Amino acid sequence: MDLEPTLLSGVSDQRPFVIAGPCSAETEEQVLTTAQQLAAKGVCVFRAGIWKPRTKPGGFEGVGVEGLEWLQKVKREIGMYTATEVATKDHIVKALEYGIDIIWIGARTATNPFAVQEIADALRDRDFKGAVLIKNPVNPDLELWLGAIERIYNSGIRRIGAIHRGFTSYERQLYRNIPQWSIPIELKRRIPNLPLIADPSHIGGKRELVAPLAQQAMDLNYDGLIIEAHYQPDSAWSDKNQQITPDTLAHILSALVIRNTNQTTENLTELRRQIDDIDNEILDSLSKRMRISKEIGQYKKEHEMPVYQTRRYGEILEKRIKQSQILGMSADFMKVVFEAIHEESIRKQMEVLNEDKPYF
Ligand code: PEP
Numbered sequence: 001m002d003l004e005p006t007l008l009s010g011v012s013d014q015r016p017f018v019i020a021g022p023c024s025a026e027t028e029e030q031v032l033t034t035a036q037q038l039a040a041k042g043v044c045v046f047r048a049g050i051w052k053p054r055t056k057p058g059g060f061e062g063v064g065v066e067g068l069e070w071l072q073k074v075k076r077e078i079g080m081y082t083a084t085e086v087a088t089k090d091h092i093v094k095a096l097e098y099g100i101d102i103i104w105i106g107a108r109t110a111t112n113p114f115a116v117q118e119i120a121d122a123l124r125d126r127d128f129k130g131a132v133l134i135k136n137p138v139n140p141d142l143e144l145w146l147g148a149i150e151r152i153y154n155s156g157i158r159r160i161g162a163i164h165r166g167f168t169s170y171e172r173q174l175y176r177n178i179p180q181w182s183i184p185i186e187l188k189r190r191i192p193n194l195p196l197i198a199d200p201s202h203i204g205g206k207r208e209l210v211a212p213l214a215q216q217a218m219d220l221n222y223d224g225l226i227i228e229a230h231y232q233p234d235s236a237w238s239d240k241n242q243q244i245t246p247d248t249l250a251h252i253l254s255a256l257v258i259r260n261t262n263q264t265t266e267n268l269t270e271l272r273r274q275i276d277d278i279d280n281e282i283l284d285s286l287s288k289r290m291r292i293s294k295e296i297g298q299y300k301k302e303h304e305m306p307v308y309q310t311r312r313y314g315e316i317l318e319k320r321i322k323q324s325q326i327l328g329m330s331a332d333f334m335k336v337v338f339e340a341i342h343e344e345s346i347r348k349q350m351e352v353l354n355e356d357k358p359y360f
């Protein structure tokens with residue numbers, strides 16, 4: 001792709017390129033106070049959601065056009081660049097009218113080619129000089145993400161970046177959205193000149209995860225960070241658990257270790273991140289397996305079946321050992337792993353069987 005080298009000349013060539021601001025614009029006071037505090041910490045680009053996609057109806061859906069006036073003030077009076085999310089042609093028309101510098105396509109919108117095409121068509125011939133950032137779709141589909149990027153590129157936009165905000169999972173887990181770092185890494189491999197920005201706020205969903213996730217993104221050589229910051233995070237109208245104060249943001253940014261890309265340790269760091277990612281997947285799978293074991297325990301209890309069934313266990317073990325050898329792992333290793341898993345499963349089922357016997 002023949003992209004412009006920077007998203008915002010003079011600003012985005014520093015690493016990390018930082019965009020910060022509240023999840024949503026709530027009131028004029030909240031927008032201006034947060035922006036002033038961020039500007040005082042050296043942040044140049046202010047984000048705020050004006051139209052908020054909510055999973056269920058009835059929640060706070062954004063203040064709408066009124067909020068764009070506040071963003072215009074941030075630009076005029078505080079001198080920051082402004083960024084907001086757009087999902088429809090009307091949003092584009094309004095955002096451009098109020099001088100928004102960076103627009104981003106949210107994760108839900110990025111899943112829908114019709115919606116992305118509508119945005120691309122609205123941008124065509126509008127001579128938008130700012131940048132368009134495309135968040136990863138909520139589902140882990142690299143092709144869909146690439147397709148959204150291509151639609152925007154085909155509409156003539158040359159300042160394009162990608163935001164990695166993690167992927168939805170049905171399973172309970174540490175992160176609000178699992179990072180699956182290998183997907184954005186593959187995106188960067190396919191389009192090496194595409195700026196990649198991490199969104200640790202939406203990946204983690206918790207304040208305490210912002211710093212470690214931001215550091216991981218820097219270790220993986222990401223270009224920028226988009227972080228939710230609010231002058232009073234505890235009273236935020238949306239995503240309050242993940243918003244941090246401008247002060248905390250400044251501490252996190254100053255503590256980031258920015259490693260030189262050319263160091264040989266970079267490859268090692270990348271491999272370690274992949275290991276961390278896989279370990280998280282193993283933990284999620286194990287906890288799911290244990291929950292199913294408990295359900296089996298319940299069934300066995302109701303049908304008066306014994307918990308331990310030698311034949312079934314022998315079959316499982318034999319099958320897994322064969323599979324592991326095909327996959328290049330030793331039979332001894334697999335035996336240890338599956339025996340441990342089986343032992344814990346049995347223990348869980350025994351718990352179910354005896355839950356009404358306090359002295360067991
Ligand atoms: C947001 O950035 O506030 C937002 C709604 O994010 P996402 O599209 O990643 O859920």
Ligand code: MN
Binds near residue numbers: 228239
């Ligand atoms: Mn948010």
